[in-house]
Structure formats: structure tokens, C-alpha cells
Amino acid sequence: MSTTHRVVDVVVLGVGSGGEHVARKLGAAGLRVAAVESGLVGGECPFHGCTPSKLIVRAADTLAEARRAGELGGTVDVRASLGPAAQRVRESTHDWHDDAHADSLEEAGVRLVRGHGRLAGPGVVEVDTPGGLTRLVATRGVVLNTGTEPAVPPVDGLAATPYWTNRDVLEISEAPRSLALVGGGPIGVELAQALRRFGTQVTIVEAAPRLLGAEEPEAGELLAEVLRDEGVDVRLGADLARVTHDGERFHLDVDGDEVVVERLLVATGRSENLHDIGLETVGLDPGADHVEVDERMRAGERLWAVGDITGRGPWTHVSLYQGELAVRDVLGDTDGPWADYRAVSRVTFTDPEVGAVGLTEAQAREQGIDVAVGTADIGSAPRGWIHQARGLVKVVADRRSGVVVGATTMAPYGGEVLGLLSTAVHAQVPVSVLRTMHFAYPTFHRTIEVALKETGL
Numbered sequence: 471m472s473t474t475h476r477v478v479d480v481v482v483l484g485v486g487s488g489g490e491h492v493a494r495k496l497g498a499a500g501l502r503v504a505a506v507e508s509g510l511v512g513g514e515c516p517f518h519g520c521t522p523s524k525l526i527v528r529a530a531d532t533l534a535e536a537r538r539a540g541e542l543g544g545t546v547d548v549r550a551s552l553g554p555a556a557q558r559v560r561e562s563t564h565d566w567h568d569d570a571h572a573d574s575l576e577e578a579g580v581r582l583v584r585g586h587g588r589l590a591g592p593g594v595v596e597v598d599t600p601g602g603l604t605r606l607v608a609t610r611g612v613v614l615n616t617g618t619e620p621a622v623p624p625v626d627g628l629a630a631t632p633y634w635t636n637r638d639v640l641e642i643s644e645a646p647r648s649l650a651l652v653g654g655g656p657i658g659v660e661l662a663q664a665l666r667r668f669g670t671q672v673t674i675v676e677a678a679p680r681l682l683g684a685e686e687p688e689a690g691e692l693l694a695e696v697l698r699d700e701g702v703d704v705r706l707g708a709d710l711a712r713v714t715h716d717g718e719r720f721h722l723d724v725d726g727d728e729v730v731v732e733r734l735l736v737a738t739g740r741s742e743n744l745h746d747i748g749l750e751t752v753g754l755d756p757g758a759d760h761v762e763v764d765e766r767m768r769a770g771e772r773l774w775a776v777g778d779i780t781g782r783g784p785w786t787h788v789s790l791y792q793g794e795l796a797v798r799d800v801l802g803d804t805d806g807p808w809a810d811y812r813a814v815s816r817v818t819f820t821d822p823e824v825g826a827v828g829l830t831e832a833q834a835r836e837q838g839i840d841v842a843v844g845t846a847d848i849g850s851a852p853r854g855w856i857h858q859a860r861g862l863v864k865v866v867a868d869r870r871s872g873v874v875v876g877a878t879t880m881a882p883y884g885g886e887v888l889g890l891l892s893t894a895v896h897a898q899v900p901v902s903v904l905r906t907m908h909f910a911y912p913t914f915h916r917t918i919e920v921a922l923k924e925t926g927l
């Protein structure tokens with residue numbers, strides 16, 4: 471097969487959230503940009519991640535609200551159907567076609583090269599395209615954004631079964647009768663609750679002693695209670711010894727119990743797409759967990775990296791944030807600050823939502839911070855009581871500087887309630903100043919005032 475040679479200014483290798491942003495902005499700025507993509511342009515978030523999962527979560531939440539009507543305001547006959555949500559997922563993903571993403575790149579002047587790409591030395595990317603090899607030489611450099619794949623644990627028998635990952639479950643149009651979820655991280659808990667609300671019998675099999683292990687223990691513990699109250703079978707500290715499939719159903723050996731389910735979803739984290747992208751040709755380790763980047767997203771000679779592969783927070787907003795920094799560096803724009811991860815926020819879209827920003831208490835202690843903690847119960851505050859809500863606010867402050875370094879807001883719309891505390895961590899607003907604010911009565915965010923007082927600062 472023939473080799474095509476092309477010289478451009480920048481190659482973006484992998485077009486996930488950050489890569490798409492970089493390619494579009496650099497193309498619009500007049501640079502010659504080639505974007506290399508082996509799958510769907512736009513990556514995981516729009517097609518098999520954030521957007522489709524939140525469409526299902528939103529629909530499930532309306533079912534839960536409707537079911538509360540009997541207690542609060544009359545009678546509603548709820549007959550759950552995943553159909554409308556699945557239809558919205560198909561609309562938002564254009565039936566898993568990426569034309570809208572690809573067209574918008576091409577409108578910005580970006581040349582899209584489809585195929586698996588690999589670095590072949592500094593500033594060089596070779597792509598296996600259907601028509602042969604395309605060799606791209608980038609005079610300014612290469613931006614890596616190759617993202618992740620679902621990681622599948624080495625459980626005996628699992629590989630031989632037709633298990634689902636996030637990519638399968640977000641393409642379904644009917645809720646399964648029963649589902650076991652291996653992994654109680656964000657994917658596991660969001661989909662466990664949502665599908666339970668559509669009538670699925672759900673079992674979570676989590677190896678760690680609590681759900682959402684990366685967040686504050688109080689949040690994971692309360693979430694387990696909430697899910698159990700909704701009828702989810704939550705198994706913590708569980709040992710999944712073996713999985714088989716009998717042609718119809720999965721049989722899981724969990725701590726010696728047999729769990730039999732129609733479907734099995736593996737949501738046990740991600741593995742970075744780094745092993746087959748030619749990192750060794752630019753002096754980097756293809757076996758590493760992530761690509762080390764500096765504050766400008768530089769990873770080596772004429773090389774930048776953005777997104778989940780940098781290990782600085784596996785969220786879309788981090789990928790976009792890093793993408794913007796890489797754009798600035800490529801364009802030589804030296805104004806303004808470079809990367810700052812003190813106030814990275816994240817939200818798990820369960821009901822109640824678990825919003826979090828900055829450091830957990832444990833992380834703050836590990837960093838040697840003299841920690842002051844304040845915790846308050848959402849349910850016993852006026853809005854929480856009115857709403858019959860469960861949740862908590864936890865604030866982690868640095869006693870010496872008097873500023874908040876981390877916070878958790880577990881509440882209805884907890885991700886929105888978090889905004890105030892994200893600002894506080896980002897702008898280093900002293901607790902003493904926050905405590906003089908007006909907190910509207912009777913909002914959920916008013917509970918922040920109670921937690922701040924509890925810090926004693």
C-alpha cells in the first residue's frame with residue numbers, strides 16, 4: 471500500500487473532549503491542523519459517557535419524583551419505560567454517528583484523518599487509514615488526547631461471557647429485568663439507581679468497603695443507604711470469584727453466594743490508551759499509567775497531552791480546561807495563569823447528587839494540612855426537611871490559612887449547590903468571609919453556613 475505524506479502545523483492524535491476543542495480552536499486560528507481519530511470524533515463523553523448516562527438519569531429521576539406524588543400531592547400512576555430516554559439518547563448521539571462533530575471540525579478547517587495513529591518520533595504521526603499509511607509531519611507539534619477504554623478485571627470466567635461495559639449499556643432501549651454491576655464507582659452508582667428506577671433488579675458488587683471510594687466516606691456510606699432503601703442489593707467488600715454464562719443468564723460467585731442475573735455490567739475503572747501510540751519513539755514509557763505534563767500541558771519535544779491520559783482528573787471539564795491551556799501554549803499566548811488543579815470539581819449524578827471540589831479530608835491530612843472539618847446534615851435543615859431530602863455538606867479547611875481546601879455537597883442538585891464552595895476553594899476565600907455571607911432562606915446551600923460554623927474558624 472502507498473504512503474501519503476502531509477505537512478501540517480499541528481496533529482491532534484485522538485479526538486475526545488479536549489482534542490476536539492484543541493483541533494477546532496487551532497483550526498479556527500488559521501493553523502493547518504490534522505485530527506486523527508480511530509473511533510467516534512468527540513470520544514466517550516457524548517456517545518458513551520456523560521450525555522447518554524445523564525439522559526437516562528434525568529428520566530429516572532422524574533419517575534422517582536412521580537412516585538412521591540402519592541405521599542405529597544395526589545396520585546400518579548407510574549409505568550416506567552426506558553423508551554423515551556433511549557430515544558433521546560439516540561437523538562443526542564445521532565444513532566452513534568459522529569457527522570456533527572466531524573463537520574464542525576471541517577468547518578474550522580481541520581483535516582480529519584480516520585484510523586489508528588501512532589507517534590513516529592517528535593512531531594510525526596503515522597496513521598493506518600483504510601487507504602494505506604498516512605504520515606503526518608507537524609511543524610509545531612502533536613497534541614495527544616487518546617483517552618481511555620473500560621478496564622476489565624481478571625475475574626475467573628468473565629472474559630468468556632457476554633458482559634456489558636458502559637458502551638453497551640448506554641445503547642439499550644429496554645431496561646433489563648435484572649442486572650449486576652461490578653464496581654461501585656460513579657458509573658456503577660449512577661446506572662444502578664437509574665435502572666432500579668426503571669424497574670430493574672440491581673445488585674452492586676464492589677470490592678472496596680464503600681461506594682464512591684475516591685470521595686468522602688460519609689458520602690459513600692449515605693449513598694449505600696439510599697440505594698438499599700430503593701431496593702438495590704449493595705454488596706461491599708465483595709469478592710467476585712467467578713462468572714459464568716449459561717446462554718441466558720449470568721451466574722456470579724460473590725463471597726460464596728450465587729447471584730443470577732440477566733445482564734452484567736462491568737464498571738471497574740478505565741485503562742489509558744497509551745500502549746500502542748508510539749510513546750517509545752519520543753522517549754516516553756508506553757507502559758506508564760499516564761503521560762506526565764507540565765503546567766502548559768507539555769509532555770516532551772513538540773508534544774502536548776490533554777484529558778484522562780494525563781491523570782489529573784478523569785472528567786470532561788478537566789480535558790476541556792487542559793485543551794484550552796494547550797491551545798494557548800501552541801499559539802504562544804503567555805498571558806494568564808497555567809494549570810491549577812486545587813479546585814477541580816466533580817459530580818456524581820445520583821439522587822441525591824454527590825458534588826465535590828478540591829481535597830477530601832484524608833487527602834488534606836496526607837498533604838500535612840492542619841485540617842478543620844465542618845459537617846452538616848441536609849435533611850435536618852429547613853429546605854431539606856421540606857423536600858424530605860437526604861444528604862450532607864462537608865467542608866475541609868486549612869486551619870493555618872483559614873481557607874476551604876475541599877468540600878462535598880450531597881443533596882438534591884448537589885452539583886449545583888457545590889458552585890459556591892468551588893468558588894471558595896478556587897479564589898481562596900477565607901472561612902471568616904464566607905461566614906458573613908447572606909444564605910437565602912430556605913435553600914439547600916444554606917446548610918453550607920452550618921458546616922462552615924462547625925469548622926470553628
Ligand SMILES: Cc1cc2nc3c(=O)[nH]c(=O)nc-3n(C[C@H](O)[C@H](O)[C@H](O)COP(=O)(O)OP(=O)(O)OC[C@H]3O[C@@H](n4cnc5c(N)ncnc54)[C@H](O)[C@@H]3O)c2cc1C
Binds near residue numbers: 515518743776
Ligand atoms: C459512563 C460514563 C459517564 C461519564 N460521565 C461523566 C460526567 O458526567 N461528567 C464528566 O465530567 N465526565 C464523565 N465521564 C468521563 C468523561 O467521559 C471523560 O473524562 C472524557 O470523555 C474525557 O476524555 P478524553 O478527552 O481524555 O478522551 P476520550 O473521550 O476518551 O476520547 C479519546 C479519543 O481518542 C481516540 N483514540 C484513542 N487512541 C487512538 C489512536 N491511537 N488513534 C486515533 N484515535 C485514538 C478514541 O477513539 C477516542 O475517540 C464519564 C465517563 C463514562 C464512561
Ligand SMILES: NC(=O)c1ccc[n+]([C@@H]2O[C@H](COP(=O)([O-])OP(=O)(O)OC[C@H]3O[C@@H](n4cnc5c(N)ncnc54)[C@H](O)[C@@H]3O)[C@@H](O)[C@H]2O)c1
Binds near residue numbers: 652654657678737816
Ligand atoms: N459523573 C461523573 O463525572 C462520572 C460518571 C461516570 C463515570 N465517570 C468517570 O468514568 C471513569 C470510570 O468510572 P468507573 O465507575 O468505572 O471507575 P472508578 O475507577 O471510579 O470505580 C471503579 C470501582 O470498581 C471497583 N472494582 C474494581 N475492580 C473490582 C472487582 N474486581 N470487583 C468489584 N469491584 C471492583 C473499584 O473498587 C471502584 O470502586 C471514572 O474516571 C469516572 O470519574 C464520571
